[in-house]
Amino acid sequence: MIEEIKKDIPDLWMVTHYLKELDNSTSFVLSNDLSIEVFVYLNLARSFFRKAYNYGEPIWWINFLPNLMYRPIMKFDRGLNQRGLFLYQSYASYVEEVYSFRVQMVQRIRFKKPVFIIKNKEGILKSLDNIGINRMALFKDYDNTAAYIKSKHEMNSGFVIEKKRCHQQ
Incomplete structure (x- = not known):
């Protein structure tokens, strides 16, 4: 056959x-x-x-x-x-x-390729971002676009933007 x-x-x-x-x-x-x-x-x-x-x-x-x-x-x-x-x-x-x-x-799903252990995640993410592969490009919605802009601002300024919590009374 x-x-x-x-x-x-x-x-x-x-x-x-x-x-x-x-x-x-x-x-x-x-x-x-x-x-x-x-x-x-x-x-x-x-x-x-x-x-x-x-x-x-x-x-x-x-x-x-x-x-x-x-x-x-x-x-x-x-x-x-x-x-x-x-x-x-x-x-x-x-x-x-x-x-x-x-x-x-x-x-059972079998894999013959090795598992990669990533030790420099931030460096890889930065390299991917430099060629246009990032959270904003992959997930084109407002939440992910805002999260991408926030992370870029935090990375460039060194300041962490905290979430404000709304308290109901």
């Missing part, structure tokens, strides 16, 4: 034939919104969850599924500025029949 998927124009009938050998409930419908890879992934994941449910013993962690990233189409300023990217985490939930407790099989 992998060889078929890698072709420039994969044969959908052949791919679904392979999938039906694993699980006869495979859908033949490939929507225009899905790539062949996503179609295969969704059918394999559905087949796995169905078999895991019928296994009889709870399965809590799913360690073998690939990490999927999703970049939605953003048409609003904040989304465009942040260039949002999300990890898609597969899971299935059901009530175990014997003891009536909820089982939630969850995909």
